[in-house]
Amino acid sequence: xxxxxxxxxTESNFQKIYSPSEDTFLLCDALTDEAEGIKERNPKIGVEIxxxxxxxLAHVSRLFKNTDLFVFGIDINPLAAKLTSKTLTQNxxxxxxxxxCNLLNPFALDRFGSMIDLLIFNPPYVPTESKEIQFNPKxxxxxxxxxxxxxxxxxxxxxxxxxxxxxxxxxxxxxYLIAIHExxxxxxxxxxxxxxxxxxxxxxxxxxxxxxxxxxxxRKK
Amino acid sequence: MLESQVxxxxxxxxxxxxxxxxxxxxxxxxxxxxxxxxxxxKIDWGVLRGALEEMGLSEKYEIGSKVPENYExxxxxxxxxxxxxxxxxxxxxxxxCRGTGREFPIENKIANMLLTSEELN
Numbered sequence: 001x002x003x004x005x006x007x008x009x010t011e012s013n014f015q016k017i018y019s020p021s022e023d024t025f026l027l028c029d030a031l032t033d034e035a036e037g038i039k040e041r042n043p044k045i046g047v048e049i050x051x052x053x054x055x056x057l058a059h060v061s062r063l064f065k066n067t068d069l070f071v072f073g074i075d076i077n078p079l080a081a082k083l084t085s086k087t088l089t090q091n092x093x094x095x096x097x098x099x100x101c102n103l104l105n106p107f108a109l110d111r112f113g114s115m116i117d118l119l120i121f122n123p124p125y126v127p128t129e130s131k132e133i134q135f136n137p138k139x140x141x142x143x144x145x146x147x148x149x150x151x152x153x154x155x156x157x158x159x160x161x162x163x164x165x166x167x168x169x170x171x172x173x174x175x176y177l178i179a180i181h182e183x184x185x186x187x188x189x190x191x192x193x194x195x196x197x198x199x200x201x202x203x204x205x206x207x208x209x210x211x212x213x214x215x216x217x218x219r220k221k
Numbered sequence: 222m223l224e225s226q227v228x229x230x231x232x233x234x235x236x237x238x239x240x241x242x243x244x245x246x247x248x249x250x251x252x253x254x255x256x257x258x259x260x261x262x263k264i265d266w267g268v269l270r271g272a273l274e275e276m277g278l279s280e281k282y283e284i285g286s287k288v289p290e291n292y293e294x295x296x297x298x299x300x301x302x303x304x305x306x307x308x309x310x311x312x313x314x315x316x317x318c319r320g321t322g323r324e325f326p327i328e329n330k331i332a333n334m335l336l337t338s339e340e341l342n
Contacts, residue, residue: 044256068256070307081331094250095307099223101334108224108236115263137335 001032004058004091009083016140017080018052018147022207023178027122028059030176030203030214035063041172043117046071049103049161050122052080052147054087060120061093069118073098076135077143102135103160104168113167119175121161127154127182154183162191165217169197174218176202181211188215196220223316226336230320237268238316238325240275245314246330250307257303258293264306273305 006020018024031038043064048057051073061071073088073096075081081100088096099106124133128149133156135146150157158179161168169175179185189199196219203214224236267286273279282305292298316325316332323340326333 042255044259066251068253068259070256076335078331078333078335081333082329085329085331094248095253098331099334100331102336106223106226106334108222111236111265112222112263136338 001062004055004062004087006053006055006058006087006090008086008090009053013079013083014053016143017077017083018050018144020053020055023122023210023212024052024055026203026205026207026212027056027120027176027178027214030216031056031060031063031120034176034202034216038118038174039064039067041117041174042068043173044068044070045115045170046118046120047074047104047116047168048072048120049074050124050147051075051084051098052077052122054080054084056120056122057084057096058087058091058093060118061088061096062091065093070095070097072096074101074104076100076102076146078137079143080147103157104164109164109167114170114173116168116175117170117173119168119173120177121158121175122178123158123161124148124150125154125158125178125180125183126150127152130156133157150183154180155188158183158188162188162195165192165197166195169217169219171219174216177215177217179213179215181213185213185215192217193220223332223334225318225320225323226334227318227321227323227340230318230323234318234320237265237271237319239319240272240311240314241317241324242276242311242314242327244312245276245278246310246312247304248308248310250303252300252303254299257299257306260306261288261292261299261302269305276309276311278309 085098130151132149133151136142200216
């Protein structure tokens with residue numbers, strides 16, 4: 001399968017949104033390898049948080065073409081949301097919805113909880129000062145920073161997702177999450193275990209000085 | 222599926238958001254039967270009916286506030302549900318919080334649900 005076409009995204013755009021990099025491609029590789037297994041779970045609702053250019057979501061949508069999967073793309077950055085929508089259309093994908101919001105905050109999870117069959121998140125995982133994680137729509141300098149700045153141990157944003165996992169994943173749902181060594185994947189796994197989830201490392205690769213993990217999270221039986 | 226996150230909005234008014242649609246598009250998306258059958262029971266049909274009314278489409282698409290029995294075998298209903306749920310898109314408009322009147326703009330089919338830093342504090 002060819003790579004998603006992102007030729008419509010300009011260099012100037014990439015100063016304000018995350019440009020597909022090694023972590024992006026590792027995640028795509030993991031999803032390609034896992035696709036057959038995921039299809040056996042018959043996923044209907046897919047959600048990617050932090051779609052950036054839309055590269056991963058386009059890749060996933062193509063892997064699941066002609067299946068039931070309908071995807072939601074979420075990004076806090078309005079430019080990323082717009083470009084994600086273009087990327088999906090550009091790659092012949094129509095079963096999607098893009099929303100410009102912070103994580104899944106506006107979703108009425110008490111009514112529509114535990115509905116996500118495939119959840120994907122390449123979070124801002126770089127350890128930084130806490131104040132760097134703030135996204136301010138009026139200050140474009142925060143746009144690119146908030147795409148990678150993860151605050152304390154690079155975990156401030158990821159932790160929010162972990163805390164919500166039970167409300168998000170459907171009974172047979174699966175989550176794919178990127179983490180680096182500094183995020184302490186063992187601690188992530190322990191935390192999730194306490195919450196009733198099993199964590200499996202599906203990819204582990206040293207890339208450009210970072211030890212990257214793709215974690216697969218499912219409910220314990 | 223969205224609700225208002227405005228802090229001063231009373232809980233019971235957060236869902237559903239009111240829809241103001243300035244520009245609507247009816248598109249074509251491939252029909253996946255098992256997807257529609259699966260999603261139908263998860264939708265609040267009373268709310269959906271209200272949404273269609275707010276969009277000025279309740280005469281064009283008449284639905285009850287409950288799903289017909291044996292809907293899995295009702296081809297007409299499945300097609301209608303597919304059309305309403307997936308093929309009607311708001312290009313431009315807004316979601317409005319019923320508790321506070323706060324508007325969330327929709328542009329190019331994308332809703333901007335971000336709260337400002339003032340609203341977050």
